[in-house]
Amino acid sequence: MREIAYEDIVKAVKNMVLHTATNLPEDALKKLKEAHEKEKSPVAKKVLEQLLENAEIARTEKRPLCQDTGLAVYFVKLGQDVRITGGLLKDAINEGTEQGYIEGYLRASTCDCFTRENLKDVIGYNLPAIIHLDLVEGDKLEIAYAAKGGGSENVSRARVLAPAQGRDGVIEFVKSVISEAGPNPCPPIIVGVGIGGTFEKAAISSKYALFREAGEPHPDPAVAEFEKELLYELNKLGIGAMGMGGTETVLAVHVEKHPCHIASLPVSVNVQCHSSRHNHITL
Amino acid sequence: MSQVHYLKTPLTDEDVMNLKAGDIVYLSGVMFTARDAAHKRLVDLIENKEELPFQLDGAVIYFVGPTPPKPGEPIGSAGPTTSYRMDSYSPILIKHGLKGMIGKGKRNQDVKDACKKYKAVYFGATGGAGALLGKLIKEAEVIAYEELGPEAIRMIRVENFPVTVINDAYGNDLYEEGRAKYEVKD
Numbered sequence: 201m202r203e204i205a206y207e208d209i210v211k212a213v214k215n216m217v218l219h220t221a222t223n224l225p226e227d228a229l230k231k232l233k234e235a236h237e238k239e240k241s242p243v244a245k246k247v248l249e250q251l252l253e254n255a256e257i258a259r260t261e262k263r264p265l266c267q268d269t270g271l272a273v274y275f276v277k278l279g280q281d282v283r284i285t286g287g288l289l290k291d292a293i294n295e296g297t298e299q300g301y302i303e304g305y306l307r308a309s310t311c312d313c314f315t316r317e318n319l320k321d322v323i324g325y326n327l328p329a330i331i332h333l334d335l336v337e338g339d340k341l342e343i344a345y346a347a348k349g350g351g352s353e354n355v356s357r358a359r360v361l362a363p364a365q366g367r368d369g370v371i372e373f374v375k376s377v378i379s380e381a382g383p384n385p386c387p388p389i390i391v392g393v394g395i396g397g398t399f400e401k402a403a404i405s406s407k408y409a410l411f412r413e414a415g416e417p418h419p420d421p422a423v424a425e426f427e428k429e430l431l432y433e434l435n436k437l438g439i440g441a442m443g444m445g446g447t448e449t450v451l452a453v454h455v456e457k458h459p460c461h462i463a464s465l466p467v468s469v470n471v472q473c474h475s476s477r478h479n480h481i482t483l
Numbered sequence: 484m485s486q487v488h489y490l491k492t493p494l495t496d497e498d499v500m501n502l503k504a505g506d507i508v509y510l511s512g513v514m515f516t517a518r519d520a521a522h523k524r525l526v527d528l529i530e531n532k533e534e535l536p537f538q539l540d541g542a543v544i545y546f547v548g549p550t551p552p553k554p555g556e557p558i559g560s561a562g563p564t565t566s567y568r569m570d571s572y573s574p575i576l577i578k579h580g581l582k583g584m585i586g587k588g589k590r591n592q593d594v595k596d597a598c599k600k601y602k603a604v605y606f607g608a609t610g611g612a613g614a615l616l617g618k619l620i621k622e623a624e625v626i627a628y629e630e631l632g633p634e635a636i637r638m639i640r641v642e643n644f645p646v647t648v649i650n651d652a653y654g655n656d657l658y659e660e661g662r663a664k665y666e667v668k669d
């Protein structure tokens with residue numbers, strides 16, 4: 201059994217939260233630069249220029265990239281040979297999240313669903329974090345984090361299609377979601393698609409898909425081919441940066457596929473805005 | 484062709500009528516920040532014929548919920564929030580003198596109609612450019628509803644704040660026009 205101390209997790213999570221708020225990851229930055237080069241619309245090109253400038257200001261002046269510093273979402277892989285000492289893993293992640301959001305002057309954006317009361321003084325500053333936990337082989341603790349903004353979550357959709365709708369049905373559904381979203385999720389966007397499993401499995405897969413390096417193809421060549429096809433189809437929509445019209449709407453499409461029930465074809469589309477604040481640590 | 488304008492707030496009818504969807508505008512002067520919760524309160528005040536916390540005549544409202552300011556700074560990161568949440572309130576404010584709104588994302592037909600009828604415009608600012616836009620806000624002061632935190636109404640002073648006209652007072656919509664231009668039909 202390898203031991204990992206509660207306090208070490210808190211500290212590592214806090215530092216990751218702080219760093220991610222002001223530093224756009226390399227993969228997203230690279231994709232934005234490519235889009236800026238390729239964009240044909242002068243208005244959209246200007247927007248992309250602002251986004252690159254924004255990333256530079258955020259990094260050098262340590263200002264949050266976006267005022268929506270998101271809900272904190274984690275995918276955690278806990279090796280079965282690890283024992284956490286001094287407290288619960290979930291508490292450590294929440295505590296690190298809270299400390300990071302307070303120290304970085306980030307926004308507390310969690311509220312009660314109905315009263316809309318901000319929960320910063322009730323549960324904690326920007327708490328609770330959304331934590332997906334998986335038990336895996338080994339003696340490491342891997343924590344992947346995303347600061348997930350509301351604008352792009354609001355346009356995300358899930359639906360269970362009929363098996364007969366097949367591959368074309370999936371393409372049609374994804375296209376309809378992105379088309380309807382238009383300017384609202386701050387394009388250019390990254391699109392996560394979860395296909396198969398059950399209703400909730402598809403939704404979680406579509407979120408997990410967004411944790412991949414932007415533009416890295418799926419290891420299965422057939423799925424990677426499907427990603428390419430979707431990317432091509434979505435960019436035909438002409439939405440462009442901030443929806444003002446343009447050729448570069450989607451920076452990457454990531455698909456995760458899972459076997460499903462003989463009676464159903466679940467699909468979920470989770471949208472990530474250009475401010476793709478992701479990071480991960482391994483302890 | 485898209486034109487570039489430099490305008491000072493408050494905006495006049497003439498300012499508004501000179502703007503066309505797709506134009507780029509650099510705004511300077513005083514503006515007010517408000518999101519849905521604050522909008523609801525403003526509309527309630529109007530309906531009860533009570534006094535508003537600021538002059539609506541010619542005003543520009545920026546839909547934003549900034550991050551907390553660091554010590555010594557007027558405001559944190561401050562990019563636009565999605566505007567449709569304000570759609571049910573904006574027409575009433577426009578009727579009572581509001582001339583400009585800044586946000587991101589689509590507006591409904593009621594808002595577009597109100598812009599046409601009462602001469603107002605909806606501007607888009609670059610969503611997610613919070614660090615860049617926050618820097619252009621030189622002063623900020625909470626003037627109402629402090630208890631709403633990021634949603635409180637702030638009076639802000641901006642310098643050359645870059646926005647694009649999405650819905651003008653002639654019924655044009657840049658989101659529709661821009662997209663139609665670049666859409667590839669099968």
Ligand code: SF4
Pocket residue numbers: 266267268269270348349350351352384385386473474475562563564610611612
């Ligand atoms: S969608 Fe993303 S970039 Fe746009 S405001 Fe929300 S978090 Fe920021």
